[in-house]
Amino acid sequence: xxxxxxxxxxxxxxxxxxxxxxxxxxxxxxxxxxxxxxxxxxxxxxxxxxxxxxxxxxxxxxxxxxxxxxxxxxxxxxxxxxxxxxxxxxxxxxxxxxxxxxxxxxxxxxxxxxxxxxxxxxxxxxxxxxxxxxxxxxxxxxxxxxxxxxxxxxxxxxxxxxxxxxxxxxxxxxxxxxxxxxxxxxxxxxxxxxxxxxxxxxxxxxxxxxxxxxxxxxxxxxxxxxxxxxxxxxxxxxxxxxxxxxxxxxxxxxxxxxxxxxxxxxxxxxxxxxxxxxxxxxxxxxxxxxxxxxxxxxxxxxxxxxxxxxxxxxxxxxxxxxxxxxxxxxxxxxxxxxxx
Ligand code: PEP
Ligand code: MN
Numbered sequence: 001x002x003x004x005x006x007x008x009x010x011x012x013x014x015x016x017x018x019x020x021x022x023x024x025x026x027x028x029x030x031x032x033x034x035x036x037x038x039x040x041x042x043x044x045x046x047x048x049x050x051x052x053x054x055x056x057x058x059x060x061x062x063x064x065x066x067x068x069x070x071x072x073x074x075x076x077x078x079x080x081x082x083x084x085x086x087x088x089x090x091x092x093x094x095x096x097x098x099x100x101x102x103x104x105x106x107x108x109x110x111x112x113x114x115x116x117x118x119x120x121x122x123x124x125x126x127x128x129x130x131x132x133x134x135x136x137x138x139x140x141x142x143x144x145x146x147x148x149x150x151x152x153x154x155x156x157x158x159x160x161x162x163x164x165x166x167x168x169x170x171x172x173x174x175x176x177x178x179x180x181x182x183x184x185x186x187x188x189x190x191x192x193x194x195x196x197x198x199x200x201x202x203x204x205x206x207x208x209x210x211x212x213x214x215x216x217x218x219x220x221x222x223x224x225x226x227x228x229x230x231x232x233x234x235x236x237x238x239x240x241x242x243x244x245x246x247x248x249x250x251x252x253x254x255x256x257x258x259x260x261x262x263x264x265x266x267x268x269x270x271x272x273x274x275x276x277x278x279x280x281x282x283x284x285x286x287x288x289x290x291x292x293x294x295x296x297x298x299x300x301x302x303x304x305x306x307x308x309x310x311x312x313x314x315x316x317x318x319x320x321x322x323x324x325x326x327x328x329x330x331x332x333x334x335x336x337x338x339x340x
Contacts, residue, residue: 129185150177211239
């Protein structure tokens with residue numbers, strides 16, 4: 001970290017700051033300027049940084065304390081410059097193959113989930129999505145079928161040789177959901193549920209952290225840091241749109257987050273154009289754009305009868321739409337050196 005002394009700080013004040021840093025056991029690298037002195041403190045461990053920064057900032061002769069390193073270590077690109085590939089029981093997320101995750105927003109019935117899954121599988125999806133625990137703004141709207149839905153997902157995925165991604169909302173359910181799911185989805189509303197993140201760090205099941213609809217990229221990466229620090233290295237991120245003043249689309253899908261996260265982090269990034277736009281008519285264009293900017297996967301809602309869907313019908317593709325979309329995406333993937 002770097003300590004910027006106030007303009008005209010005295011010799012004694014500068015020495016006081018240097019002594020404090022040395023007493024904590026860290027190295028001191030001062031640059032004495034004509035008007036202003038700057039002191040570099042090296043070797044301060046991440047866990048102590050915030051406390052020491054605040055303590056120095058409280059001194060009247062310190063103007064500012066700056067952290068040099070980013071507030072996440074395990075999520076940072078420097079740790080794995082080559083990038084991370086998450087192995088979901090043989091389906092890779094982060095390699096040259098773009099992972100297709102598709103299925104209904106919500107598991108409603110066995111038949112509806114099967115019909116969606118069969119079409120998604122036939123078109124090339126390898127990961128079946130479907131909500132069993134649904135985060136709902138209204139306590140009166142459908143909350144999901146819970147464990148019964150997880151059983152349906154598992155049975156259908158096994159039958160079709162697919163993997164399962166599904167949301168877990170409650171830290172107490174992490175172990176139970178792991179018995180059925182191959183990827184734990186942490187939803188946008190839970191991105192800063194630290195108990196849930198810590199619990200997801202205790203297992204080895206891959207975790208996909210959706211970006212909080214209000215979250216800065218740095219906060220999102222810090223959420224990933226919780227899971228990584230807990231000992232689960234199998235983390236991927238998912239951009240699903242953020243809240244802005246725009247209301248024509250359900251959210252504003254921030255595609256710049258893909259190359260931005262890739263500069264900052266080694267973690268794979270998935271795009272969810274369904275929650276991202278809220279409109280079926282926009283999903284294909286955003287999928288193409290996502291592939292072009294380097295997304296490692298797509299999470300797409302597909303329903304056999306969107307007009308009958310209990311949730312998110314307007315943004316769900318029909319099973320026929322999905323097949324056509326995948327075919328039209330292939331040349332885009334090839335153009336950027338990837339496959340679907
Ligand atoms: C979903 O994937 O259906 C979902 C609820 O996602 P989000 O957490 O991004 O709203
Ligand atoms: Mn949905």
